[in-house]
Each structure stands twice: as structure tokens, then as C-alpha cells.
Amino acid sequence: MVKVYCLGSAVSGDELALQFVGKNISGFEFVKYSGEVEEEMVVMDVVKGVSGVTVLGLDEFLARNPVTVHDFDYGTELRLRMAVGEIKKVSVICLPWGWSYDQVCDVLKEL
Numbered sequence: 001m002v003k004v005y006c007l008g009s010a011v012s013g014d015e016l017a018l019q020f021v022g023k024n025i026s027g028f029e030f031v032k033y034s035g036e037v038e039e040e041m042v043v044m045d046v047v048k049g050v051s052g053v054t055v056l057g058l059d060e061f062l063a064r065n066p067v068t069v070h071d072f073d074y075g076t077e078l079r080l081r082m083a084v085g086e087i088k089k090v091s092v093i094c095l096p097w098g099w100s101y102d103q104v105c106d107v108l109k110e111l
Contacts, residue, residue, distance in 0.1 A: 004093065005033035007045040007074050017044045019101050025108050033074065037081055040089045043074070047094035053107045058082070058090040 001024065008018040020030035033043060047054075047064060056064075062075045081087045095104055 001027055001029045002042060003038070004028050004030050005041060005043045006030050007033055007043055013097055014046050016046050016095050016099065016101065016104065020044065020104075025105060026111055028108065037087050039087065040091075041078070041087055042091045042093060043078075044093040044095065045074075046097055047092075048097040050094045050096050052096060053104060054094045056092045056094055058092060061092040061094065 004020070006017040006021050008015045018032065021032045023030050030044070045061075047061070049064060058075065058078055062079070078087060078090050082090065
């Protein structure tokens with residue numbers, strides 16, 4: 001089971017990843033990110049400008065101009081923790097802005 005740390009905020013449209021917290025789908029265990037880290041991490045967040053569920057590295061994700069303050073905060077925290085060696089790799093599952101829970105589930109079930 002791959003643990004996926006869900007990011008999000010109460011901003012309308014940005015809360016989609018948080019709807020997965022507590023669920024297990026297709027070998028993914030979704031939890032809310034609360035500061036714990038693993039050597040290799042997978043996080044999930046809503047991203048403007050992607051047309052489908054996309055996986056990016058942390059630098060690619062941050063280069064997309066974070067939409068909310070939490071995007072900047074989490075990105076900076078994860079980047080700093082990588083710099084000090086707590087984390088070796090971060091993959092970001094990017095959910096398209098405006099998609100529904102069911103649309104994302106359909107894609108995750110195909111992985």
C-alpha cells in the first residue's frame with residue numbers, strides 16, 4: 001500500500017484531495033499531511049493548468065506557480081526537508097482544478 005499525503009485548503013476547488021483522506025483505493029492509502037515524512041513521499045493536490053491526473057516531481061510542481069498560500073508553504077517545507085536529507089524524493093499527484101471526486105477515482109482505479 002502506497003501512502004499518499006493529501007494537501008488542500010478550504011478554498012473552493014482546492015479541497016478535492018482532502019476528500020480522499022481515510023480512503024484506500026487501488027493500493028493507495030490516503031492520509032492528511034501533518035508534517036511526517038518518509039524518504040520517498042507521494043503527495044496529492046489540486047493544480048490549475050493540468051488537463052488530467054498528472055504526476056510531477058516537486059520542482060516541476062512548484063514551477064507551476066502555486067495557487068494558494070498552502071501550496072507555497074508545503075512546497076517550501078518539503079524542499080527544505082529534502083535539502084537537509086530527511087526526504088530523498090517527492091512525487092506530486094496533480095488533480096485538475098474543477099474535477100470531481102468521482103472523476104479522480106475513475107482514473108486512480110485504472111492505475
